[in-house]
Amino acid sequence: MQKIRISELGNFVGQEVTLQGWLFNKRSSGKIKFIILRDGSGYLQCVYFKGNLVPEVFDLADKIGQESSIEVTGKVKEEPRAPGGYELDATNLKIISEAHDYPITPKEHGIEFLLDNRHLWLRSSKQVAILKIRHRIVKAIRDFFDDRGFTLMDPPILTPNAVEGTSTLFETPYFDLGNAYLTQSGQLYAEAGAMALGKVYTFGPTFRAEKSKTRRHLTEFWMVEPEVAFNDLNDNMDLAEEFLEYIVQTVLKENANELKVLERDTTKLQNVKRPFPRVHYDEAVEILRKNGIDFKWGNDLGGSDETIVSEQYDRPVMVHHYPAEVKAFYMKRDPEDPKYALAVDVLAPEGYGEIIGGSQREDNLDFLLERIKEHNLPQSAFEWYLDLRRFGSVPHSGFGLGLERTVSWICGLDHLREAIPFPRMIYRNTP
RNA sequence: UCCGCGAUAGCUCAAUGGUGGAGCAUUCGGCUGUUAACCGAAGGGUUGCAGGUUCGAGUCCUGCUCGCGGAGCCA
Numbered sequence: 001m002q003k004i005r006i007s008e009l010g011n012f013v014g015q016e017v018t019l020q021g022w023l024f025n026k027r028s029s030g031k032i033k034f035i036i037l038r039d040g041s042g043y044l045q046c047v048y049f050k051g052n053l054v055p056e057v058f059d060l061a062d063k064i065g066q067e068s069s070i071e072v073t074g075k076v077k078e079e080p081r082a083p084g085g086y087e088l089d090a091t092n093l094k095i096i097s098e099a100h101d102y103p104i105t106p107k108e109h110g111i112e113f114l115l116d117n118r119h120l121w122l123r124s125s126k127q128v129a130i131l132k133i134r135h136r137i138v139k140a141i142r143d144f145f146d147d148r149g150f151t152l153m154d155p156p157i158l159t160p161n162a163v164e165g166t167s168t169l170f171e172t173p174y175f176d177l178g179n180a181y182l183t184q185s186g187q188l189y190a191e192a193g194a195m196a197l198g199k200v201y202t203f204g205p206t207f208r209a210e211k212s213k214t215r216r217h218l219t220e221f222w223m224v225e226p227e228v229a230f231n232d233l234n235d236n237m238d239l240a241e242e243f244l245e246y247i248v249q250t251v252l253k254e255n256a257n258e259l260k261v262l263e264r265d266t267t268k269l270q271n272v273k274r275p276f277p278r279v280h281y282d283e284a285v286e287i288l289r290k291n292g293i294d295f296k297w298g299n300d301l302g303g304s305d306e307t308i309v310s311e312q313y314d315r316p317v318m319v320h321h322y323p324a325e326v327k328a329f330y331m332k333r334d335p336e337d338p339k340y341a342l343a344v345d346v347l348a349p350e351g352y353g354e355i356i357g358g359s360q361r362e363d364n365l366d367f368l369l370e371r372i373k374e375h376n377l378p379q380s381a382f383e384w385y386l387d388l389r390r391f392g393s394v395p396h397s398g399f400g401l402g403l404e405r406t407v408s409w410i411c412g413l414d415h416l417r418e419a420i421p422f423p424r425m426i427y428r429n430t431p
Numbered sequence: 432u433c434c435g436c437g438a439u440a441g442c443u444c445a446a447u448g449g450u451g452g453a454g455c456a457u458u459c460g461g462c463u464g465u466u467a468a469c470c471g472a473a474g475g476g477u478u479g480c481a482g483g484u485u486c487g488a489g490u491c492c493u494g495c496u497c498g499c500g501g502a503g504c505c506a
Contacts, residue, residue, distance in 0.1 A: 029469085030462040049463070065457090081466085100457085101441070106467045107455045108443055112498055168504090185506090210504055211432065223506060302503085345506095357506060402506030416506095427498080 006042035009076050009086045016091070018073045019044065022123070023064055023099075025106060033061045035090070037072055040128070045079075046072045046088040053091065060093050066105070067123065069096040118422060119431045129258035130418055133251055134407045138203075140250040141224050141401075144243055145201045150226060153193040153200045155186030160381060168209040170219075182207035185400060188330070188385050190227035191361060194396050195388055201226040211426055215415040216303070216353055218404060220424035227398035233342040233360045236397035237318050240346055240356055241276045243401070244316055248272040251410055264412040268349055271315045281321045281340065284309050300326040301345075303353055310347040316355075320344040329371040331359040332395075344399070352409035358399020365389040 004017050021039030028034070031050040036043055050058050064070060074090035103117050104124065114121045121127055142152070158172070158180040174180035186202035193200035203224045210217070226239065248269050252259070259266055279287075284305075288295040291308050301309065301319070310317050324333050324341040331341040346356035362368045368389055372379055379386075407419035417423040422431065 025467080027465045027468055028462085029465060032463045032465080034465055034468090036466080045466075047464080051463085081464085083466085102456090103441070105442065105456050108467095110443070110499090112438095113442065206506080208505070212502095212504060213499095214501065214503095214505095217505070221506065300504090303501095354506065400506060405506060 006037070006039050006044045006084065008041075009044065009084070012076045013078055013086070014076065016073065016075050017088075018071060018092075019088075020071045020096070021069070023066055023068045023070055025066065026061065026064075028061070033058070035061060035070075035072065035093070037070070037088075038123070042084050043125070044084060044086065044088055045082055046074060046090040046093075048090045048093070052089075057091075057093050060095065064095055064098055065100040066102040067120075068099040070094060071096060115417065115423075115428060116431075122421060125261055127418070129255075129261040130407065130411050130413070131421065132258050133255050133262075133411055134403075134419065136251050136255050137247055137403065137407055137410065140247045141203065141243075141403075143250075144246045145199075145226060148199070150199040150201050151193070151197045153190065153197070153202055154204060155183065155189035155202045157183050157204065159183045168211075170207050170209045184208055185223070185225065187225050187227065187398060187400065190225050190398060191385070191388055191396065194227040194229045194398070195392065195394070198230075199226070199228050213426055214303075215417075216405065218416050218420065218423055218425060221416075221420065222403035223400050224403065225398060225400040227396065229394050229396045231360075231397040232395055233320065233344060233397060236358055236360060236399060237276075237278060237320065237344055240318065240344065240358065240399055241274045241316070244276075244346065244356070245272055245274050247406065248410060259411075262411050264410075268314070269410065271349075273315065276315055276346070277313050277317045279309065279317055279319050281319060281323065284319050287312060298323045298325060306347050306353045307351045310349055310351070310353075314349070316349060317347050318344050319347060327359070329375040329377065330361050330368070332362040332364075333367070342397075346399075348405070348409045350409070350412075352405065354402075355405045355409060356399050356401045358397065360395065360397040363389060363393045363395050365393065 004012060004019055006019065019037060019039060021037045024036040024038035024043060026033065026035045033048040035046045035048065037046055048058060048061055071094040072088060072090055073092035074088040077087045077089055078085065079087035104120055122131065158174065160180060169181040169184060171179050171181055184206055186204065190200055190202045201224060204222065205220055206223045207220050209219065228235070228239065231239070252266060252269055284301065285295055285297055287309055288305055293305065293308065295305065300322070309319065320343065321334060321340040322343045324331070324339060327341040327343045331343050334340040334342055342360035344358050345354050347353060348355045362371060365386060368386060372382055404416045404419040408416050411419065413419055417425065
């Protein structure tokens with residue numbers, strides 16, 4: 001038997017085919033029964049007329065509950081009323097495995113219940129659409145860098161020390177070497193890679209043990225981090241905006257159906273085209289004060305501050321030249337005015353906040369040594385990192401993009417937990 | 432960690448301090464074009480846990496547990 005998926009039905013109009021999948025929903029009206037088949041590639045209404053079938057097949061439809069696995073056979077028919085454009089004039093029905101009392105019914109459910117049943121919730125149409133868009137974004141990310149001469153380089157996940165010192169890390173015993181920590185960023189390793197390969201990117205899971213309890217935080221999330229030798233802050237911003245434009249436009253082109261399922265208003269995504277506005281930190285402060293915020297120069301932008309700044313524009317906005325005090329030790333200070341770091345955050349529109357954080361890195365050995373001292377970091381742990389400045393140091397820049405925040409923004413979700421198949425949050429690590 | 436809100440049927444929610452209900456799901460019956468189908472019927476409850484106030488507590492009070500939203504921190 002040839003295996004056919006619902007997404008391929010257009011090639012089989014008028015032919016008898018067999019499909020395998022799960023019972024999404026069913027309706028009956030006496031002598032006619034409608035079975036909605038779901039196979040991961042789409043949805044198909046299968047029509048069972050009593051007059052066309054042997055009684056055993058017609059009665060079989062009564063036995064099966066939602067999410068039973070089934071095999072249907074019938075003739076493919078074009079049907080303008082059907083969401084997918086096709087319908088099946090069914091001639092046979094086989095039960096592969098019966099399901100009864102499936103917990104997630106077609107009515108509303110609370111978030112706690114859905115998260116407890118995340119392994120089943122993934123079968124819902126919106127979750128399937130999100131998973132497909134997440135996949136497209138991952139593919140777009142890899143295509144973007146692969147097509148531009150970058151090499152993918154995987155950093156370690158178990159690391160001996162904190163990259164930025166400030167965040168809390170997950171700790172785990174590591175044989176005779178004391179404790180190891182789950183990585184919160186592959187960046188320092190990416191810098192080593194950039195000195196070897198010129199242009200690299202890392203892409204993998206990262207971990208933050210901070211007790212953040214908001215819609216913008218997970219304890220385990222995915223991050224992509226490009227790092228480029230000889231790029232300065234402006235090159236870095238050029239790369240970031242081209243990158244985001246590519247991701248968003250690719251999803252718009254390839255996932256129109258999924259965005260429709262999610263009822264995403266795409267007009268604001270259409271705007272995501274270069275150039276993005278570039279706003280100096282001082283300008284951002286001015287914008288906040290004009291909007292009645294009593295903002296103290298030198299502070300980092302909070303979530304609501306970010307929203308106010310991004311609302312001034314119709315596309316992502318890049319805020320650069322943050323006060324060095326609030327930024328990480330490895331960021332290069334502006335030679336013109338060292339109270340600023342050559343840092344950039346990209347804020348997504350519609351209140352989605354920071355999706356990219358990046359900077360030009362400190363490439364001067366002496367300055368970097370000073371920073372390590374100022375931040376009370378153990379120099380010995382960074383000797384390898386300092387070697388990158390001892391042996392052929394060059395200006396270089398990079399940034400990190402949070403995958404789930406990007407998925408959440410593009411899909412129009414109200415919480416990061418739906419942007420990853422099995423979210424890990426402060427009060428939940430199951431299923 | 433802090434602030435706020437909540438926990439009642441499998442699920443989503445009602446119930447003035449006075450006999451705990453509805454919709455969906457489930458089971459049974461009806462319907463030849465339904466699309467969160469519809470119509471009729473049935474079963475389904477230690478009201479999160481522990482104490483207290485009261486003639487009487489789902490409802491008021493105290494503590495605990497769990498969850499949700501937000502802040503800080505960050506992608």
